[in-house]
Amino acid sequence: MTAHKRRDGQIVVMTQQGMCLRLGADGKEIKSFQAQQLGSYGTELLPNNNILVPALYQNKVFEYDPDGKVVWEASVMQPISASRMPNGNTLIASQQWPAKLLELDRHGKQVAETTMQTYVARARKR
Numbered sequence: 001m002t003a004h005k006r007r008d009g010q011i012v013v014m015t016q017q018g019m020c021l022r023l024g025a026d027g028k029e030i031k032s033f034q035a036q037q038l039g040s041y042g043t044e045l046l047p048n049n050n051i052l053v054p055a056l057y058q059n060k061v062f063e064y065d066p067d068g069k070v071v072w073e074a075s076v077m078q079p080i081s082a083s084r085m086p087n088g089n090t091l092i093a094s095q096q097w098p099a100k101l102l103e104l105d106r107h108g109k110q111v112a113e114t115t116m117q118t119y120v121a122r123a124r125k126r
Helices: none
Strands: 002-005 011-014 019-023 029-034 051-055 060-064 070-075 079-084 090-094 100-104 110-115
Touching: 011 051, 051 079, 060 079
Parallel strands: none
Antiparallel strands: 002 011, 011 019, 019 029, 051 060, 060 070, 079 090, 090 100, 100 110
């Protein structure tokens, strides 16, 4: 479903079934773990090598460390995209109707909401 290439050449891949694979620059598997099943393409590899995963069918967004441990999670209705903002908050696109963009603080508390006219597949804020 998604792949992110790091500056050192490693590639982090998320499958639709929720398997997270870390591949070396040579394409060989370094590590893998089972995460939540994906329902969208909206994952994000963070600078600390953690990965944000919107779990559409579980109504949650998870942050996994490189070993597969959940280090942050938040309940959100039908998340399809998650992105960490420079201020540490998380921007989430929700597939519920009406479609929404939500901003959550570091504790998972909603601090902003924008209703959209159509679904947003991926959102980023600088």
